[in-house]
Amino acid sequence: MQKLNDTVTFRNGATVANRIVQPPMLTNSGRDDGHVTQDTINYYNQRSNSAGMVIVEYTYVSRAGGPSRSWASDREQLGLYKDEQMPGFTKLAQTLKKDGNKAILQLEHSGREANYHAQLGEKVYAPSSFDFGFLDYEVEEMTEADILEVIHDFGAATKRD
Ligand SMILES: Cc1cc2nc3c(=O)[nH]c(=O)nc-3n(C[C@H](O)[C@H](O)[C@H](O)COP(=O)(O)O)c2cc1C
Incomplete structure (x- = not known):
């Protein structure tokens, strides 16, 4: 029988x-x-051993694509859309790996939830034009070119490690 503390090997060998x-x-x-x-580093440093x-x-x-659900505090969602942000993520990866863990990052685009831009008076984008009655700002429909750019951005973020 498998136990919670058994190691797991994935198909890629990890x-x-x-x-x-x-x-x-x-x-x-x-x-x-x-x-x-x-x-951020302090939080993940404390949890680098909390799970396999x-x-x-x-x-x-x-x-x-973010920050989303901003409370206009001085702390927001993490973003990885430009090279200057890389050193922080490199440090984060080293922190997670220090006890043998992997460094895994969830990448996303917050779409209509990127309300920080509304607070700055900028446009907020979503795939469809729709009256989101529960939002107190307007959402602009993405063009095909915008969508292709986001697809490119996902790829670019995976290479910033
Ligand atoms: C404080 C908090 C922050 C969360 N942030 C994320 C997140 O960044 N990305 C995500 O996909 N899910 C997020 N979630 C959802 C959790 O990943 C989810 O609750 C977890 O997978 C457990 O699933 P369950 O709630 O269906 O049991 C968050 C949940 C909590 C409580």
Whole structure:
């Protein structure tokens, strides 16, 4: 019988120490331009051994793709859409790997939820034009070119490691 503390080896050969996963959970510890902060490092440093697989919270891949659900504090969602943000994520990866864990990051685009841009008086984009009655700002429909750019941004973020 398999036990929670058995190792797991995936088809690509990667092995994790046990069958426990910490799912991605936002900490709102980033800077308002998405940079990892010392708060982010401290949080994941304490949890690098909390599970066999720790998945770092949702991180937006395009400038317009976040921060989402902003409370206009000085700490926001993490973003990885430009090279200047890489050193923080490199440090985060090293922190997670220090006890043998993998460094896994959830990439996303927050779409209509990227309300920080509404607060800045900028446009917020979603795949469809729709009256989201529960939002107090308008959402602009993405063009095909916008969507292709987001697809490109996902690819670019995977290469920033
Ligand atoms: C504080 C908090 C932050 C979360 N942040 C994320 C996130 O960044 N990305 C995500 O996909 N899910 C997020 N979730 C959802 C959790 O990953 C989800 O609750 C977890 O997978 C457990 O699933 P369950 O609630 O269906 O049991 C978050 C949940 C909580 C409680």
